[in-house]
Amino acid sequence: MRLLKTKLIIPFFILISIGCYANEIKELDRLTVKGNSFVNSENETFVFRGLNASDPNHLENLGHWNKSYFEEIKKWGANIVRLPVHPADWNERGKEAYLKLLNDGIQWATTLGLYVIIDWHSIGNLQTEMFQSDRYDTTLKETYDFWRTIASEYGNNTTVAFYEIFNEPTTYGGTLGSANWDTWKTINEEVIGIIRANGGEGIPLVAGFNWAYDLTPVLNEPLDAEGIGYVSHPYPQKRKQPWDAQWTKDWGFVKDKYPLILTEVGFCGPDDLGAHLPVISDESYGEAITKYCDDNEISYVVWVFDAQWAPRLFEDWDSYKPSRQGEYFKKKLQSYNYD
Amino acid sequence: MRLLKTKLIIPFFILISIGCYANEIKELDRLTVKGNSFVNSENETFVFRGLNASDPNHLENLGHWNKSYFEEIKKWGANIVRLPVHPADWNERGKEAYLKLLNDGIQWATTLGLYVIIDWHSIGNLQTEMFQSDRYDTTLKETYDFWRTIASEYGNNTTVAFYEIFNEPTTYGGTLGSANWDTWKTINEEVIGIIRANGGEGIPLVAGFNWAYDLTPVLNEPLDAEGIGYVSHPYPQKRKQPWDAQWTKDWGFVKDKYPLILTEVGFCGPDDLGAHLPVISDESYGEAITKYCDDNEISYVVWVFDAQWAPRLFEDWDSYKPSRQGEYFKKKLQSYNYD
Amino acid sequence: MRLLKTKLIIPFFILISIGCYANEIKELDRLTVKGNSFVNSENETFVFRGLNASDPNHLENLGHWNKSYFEEIKKWGANIVRLPVHPADWNERGKEAYLKLLNDGIQWATTLGLYVIIDWHSIGNLQTEMFQSDRYDTTLKETYDFWRTIASEYGNNTTVAFYEIFNEPTTYGGTLGSANWDTWKTINEEVIGIIRANGGEGIPLVAGFNWAYDLTPVLNEPLDAEGIGYVSHPYPQKRKQPWDAQWTKDWGFVKDKYPLILTEVGFCGPDDLGAHLPVISDESYGEAITKYCDDNEISYVVWVFDAQWAPRLFEDWDSYKPSRQGEYFKKKLQSYNYD
């Protein structure tokens, strides 16, 4: 198995238009799950290192939802971009108008050869329908409808490689009521069924409790579903250093049997903008998490390509000047030799 | 057992007003379930052949919600009319205003000696609260409240003979999530309990999956409820010809033990207005379904007495000129000799 | 064990401000559950005799939500006041604005040495989400969120001694669908978990079916929760006289093992304003219920300190002239010698 260079990917794209610009990508290769890996139609393994966008509605409101934003993401070395759709933003803009934003983003990503994760960016407990704050407020009914909509709309769009069912499940220490893995498993299986029945050919991604950190229940009770991947968000303060053995026990072991993608990693210093538990750390975290991922062929996506949200990757919208973690991850992402 | 002529029914009506016009009907006889039949207070079996109205709110918006619409239905030979209340229409007009429409319709039906089915006209999956389109969108909570309202309002009105709990249950090939008979059975039993507790003296009607086509689970798991009827919507393309043996296996067998009413049947040609799966056929379907019903004393109601909805029964609102299926069913309904 | 005089309570208050007026109470002692009693930090038993306010939003709309209303309640001899928050009022005013009303009321109560019950004043069936009328309409999701909000806001405020989870559970004779104790028990346990996790240090109160009259299921299936109390609303017409033996069987037996508080009692004559089942009676009820409570150290709170709601305690807002039951209960409450 080898890790593919992005440039090598291009030959696999199917050029569906003759009249296109030279090298402009028209369609990406469909990714699927094989064993514990994401593979293309040639059975070649893909490992992703990418960046999180902030919410498309938020970016549009700020005037930053445009192709140059995606070009900058590409320039930083990403081969995937995650689009976190916040329930409140989904409702604020309305389904039809939000889909137009996604249409544009997916088109820009396609042209640049970036894969896309669509992420239903709620935080909380779907079992009691209680959430961390109003921006994350949703219902089970709305969550089902969101995935029906996304699968109907983008199910055969190969750029939209991943459907991240629910960003960060948590009872927030019981303040959002109780939850149990059995019910959570059932809810995810229901969503996967809905995605597939509506034509979703991409890969559903499933997270565990503790804000998507904990995948231990997967050991004995994996989902009854084929062709999916698992997610963890191992921010630095989730565990004390040294991290490796704990990471393996908490979520890394999943990679023995299933594909694994860390859809949020990142850090900032204690005095940086928006610093908060559990993201405060330093470059030692960057080194540790990227080494852990590289050693185990685990994909990761850094949070967040925005100048205000935390931990941020750049400091201002004009220059995209990297923040502290921006310096680290920009260099790291650009260093990969996919040949 | 004999099939009653409408004229013979009149003597059973209780005339509650002395000052009424001669022969104007004031109240219909209460229908109940006896064995596998609908019977009146004299234990005489009633078999229904009727027509579906379109939504009362829709008709009111078009200026067609009036007594002459009901008179035309009567003229075509119907002894029952089904009123499909769409959730979106129920919400658009508002509960109080919608009840006024129903009050009028029920009064016109009473005067003409037509029985009424009130039908909660949703299509989809109440278990996930996902529906075929926005017009059918509802919740379990709203469905319970609808039936509480209808039973409170019309529970002792003998014209409102039937409460059709949910028009067409379907997972739409899983696109609306999963459903199972056990839960569906429980939901219907809950609604029946609500109807009865709120004074609903009429007959609850229960449909099965596959857009109300499939009643096979009734064989081993009938509802735990007395005094109810079952429903099927055997549109022509649900099965390939010859139909009879398949119909018996899919829903006709129910009539061995329970009353059965096909609250939607109908057909149109492939080029007729609004032609769509599963309604495309020809007069051979009309012959087959009416013969099957007549042979087995199964009631049926033709969809739909409207010039735009499909398959339509007439072509324009001024003349009520029958459509192709209108020709067939008008003649058929008028042919019954109920003596 | 002895019943404490209010005056004796004052030494237990922790004066948190030095610059306060002499004797102005700054904070009440935290109450907890010990065995079958409510106790303070000195393990001294508290028995409550208090009054129900009407809804704070309703009072604010009438111009009566002010300190003099609380002073009058205190003057009548109450040592506790219950604040019934109606779901429709909660929504009408909005969460933030309603909390401001509660802030004021809790502050006035504190200063006067009155404990407070916050009561989610719905009537109906949370299991089907059907309610007695629109003013009581809510959902399970909203109920969870209400208690999350109240516990976050007032969890360490010692004046807010009690959280009454749901005023009056009832299926209304099945018209609101079915309910069962197992599910009701689970819902209450979930709410208690939410309250505690959000920092609610007060005492959750749990009611049974039949409009909070019936606690018989507690005999064999008490809640799996520590530190809670049970509630009954034994209005006079719930049982025919003589009451005592029936009360013991229906809810009084609970006091053998758990603290018990009758958060609504009261009566009016058949011709009094708003007279309705089950509140019609006379002073013999007042004598019986207060003697039953006093003999068994059961707390009670009279419904309702308002001139229009029924059964009312006073006849006009200017003079607070007692109604018939007002005469009875004002004298009774003022008669207690808590030494």
Ligand SMILES: [Mg+2]
């Ligand atoms: Mg996050």
Ligand SMILES: [Mg+2]
């Ligand atoms: Mg609901």
Ligand SMILES: [Mg+2]
């Ligand atoms: Mg239909």
Ligand SMILES: [Mg+2]
């Ligand atoms: Mg809900």
Ligand SMILES: [Mg+2]
């Ligand atoms: Mg009450």
